[in-house]
Amino acid sequence: MxxxxxxxxxxxxxxxxxxxxxxxxxxxxxxxxxxxxxxxxxxxxxxxxxxxxxxxxxxxxxxxxxxxxxxxxxxxxxxxxxxxxxxxxxxxxxxxxxxxxxxxxxxxxxxxxxxxxxxxxxxxxxxxxxxxxxxxxxxxxxxxxxxxxxxxxxxxxxxxxxxxxxxxxxxxLPGNELSAGMAEVIKHGAIYDAAFFSWLEDNMPKLMAKDEAALTHAIVRSCEIKSEVVAQDEKEGGIRAILNFGHTFGHAIEAGMGYGAWLHGEAVGVGMILAADLSHRLGQLSATDVTRIQNLVKAAGLPTEPPKLGIDKMIELMKLDKKSDAGQIKFVLLEGIGKYKIQTAPKIILRETLRVCEVI
Incomplete structure (x- = not known):
């Protein structure tokens, strides 16, 4: 134990x-x-x-x-x-x-x-x-x-x-539920621990095969990271908001599709890819790190493309995010693997990221 x-x-x-x-x-x-x-x-x-x-x-x-x-x-x-x-x-x-x-x-x-x-x-x-x-x-x-x-x-x-x-x-646990949980594991490495993120890249096949030693390490490290963050900010007045990396996009997908159509972790996986793309468009995250996040999400068996909900609908849904302030959407973005930043984004750049959601 x-x-x-x-x-x-x-x-x-x-x-x-x-x-x-x-x-x-x-x-x-x-x-x-x-x-x-x-x-x-x-x-x-x-x-x-x-x-x-x-x-x-x-x-x-x-x-x-x-x-x-x-x-x-x-x-x-x-x-x-x-x-x-x-x-x-x-x-x-x-x-x-x-x-x-x-x-x-x-x-x-x-x-x-x-x-x-x-x-x-x-x-x-x-x-x-x-x-x-x-x-x-x-x-x-x-x-x-x-x-x-x-x-x-x-x-x-x-x-x-x-x-x-x-x-x-x-x-x-069914395979899709295991994948959904892996989205939150990936999130912890992406925002807080670059070495853990690298470990996940090396060990994802073991994790998806339910290797007990690998799962134990991933769960323990994830709980350590979340516990450290919660101990600093129990009610999300500051640093705890970083635990929502990928969630602003992900929650919009869940609400837009109707709750239950996408698993929470599936929406968060795509949300992390969108957040990484937005970070890159803002000049904060390298193309290499964007690709690393995309590849790890894919290796976890998660979807990598968002549903075609439409750019305007996604933006309206994201305005309901609990981090929003006076209608301004706040995002948890990256300045590198393991380096977070909470910020707003110019609408023109956000719309570029959301072009993959455009109804064809």
Missing amino acids: NTLHVALGDRTYPIIIGSNASHAAEPLQKAIIGKTVLIVTNTIVGPLYAEQLAKTIRGLGKTVHIHTLPTGEEYKNLETLNTIFDTLLANQCDRKTTLIALGGGVVGDMTGFAAASYMRGVPFIQVPTTLLSQVDSSVGGKTGINHPMGKNMIGAFYQPQLVLADLSTLNT
Whole structure:
């Protein structure tokens, strides 16, 4: 097992990474405050892992309820969120009830938001079962739901008590979901660690083959990077915005196509390519580094071309990005691999980057 910590003073919490981490009884015992637990999962993950986790928790003397959400980004909305509250209330769950998110990013974001909101805040634990959620969404306390006009526009910063990243759950992960998670891994190297980016270039075949040693290193390093950034800026008032590299473009693609049409990581992969292109057009990133990013995204099995949503539509959707200021779109761009810069871009140059989105 590998243990890291997100250093947030009295709200510091551990991230435990390893095979069968979800059965680690001792950290679960410490993190579960009351006598009742609600496991929130989905229709794919639940049949695979929910009863195993429930058995471990019942062994600690806890009462366990299970709530199953429909699967997919298109269900990350207020209506589905309310079903979690329905189950909590139906079972007379109190303020000491612990929620456990067992699933990917959608389950984690929704369970965290439910925990932040129910009785104005109850404890919760993240048990991420996808690569994307293990390296990104389970760490840092971002919770929320989508609105038809924008992704993750309704939510709260609310930190978990514990993250258990169980590598064994990746054995049942479909190839496209593995690729989607790899987008966030690539992002961490691109913005923060040039040596890690180079390591990813050398080891992507092993990662895509689910080599355990390679995956462990990639997950641990990604969590280290995200933990360092979150510890400096918990609520995204400054440096934490760098974790959105590729996301301004990516979120626009997700919203424009309709949530669920593209996986989040697929949209982020293309978004990173667009962000690299814009960085190059602004004279900040070499053509060689643009190609390196394109090649690594492709090697991860991700799409490299955006959908033809149209330049104007992409710009309007990007204006809804949470980093936007008075209608000005702010981008996380690069000045080199591992060197970030948060800035605006002249509209004429942005439109050149977005020409690949033009409707033919």
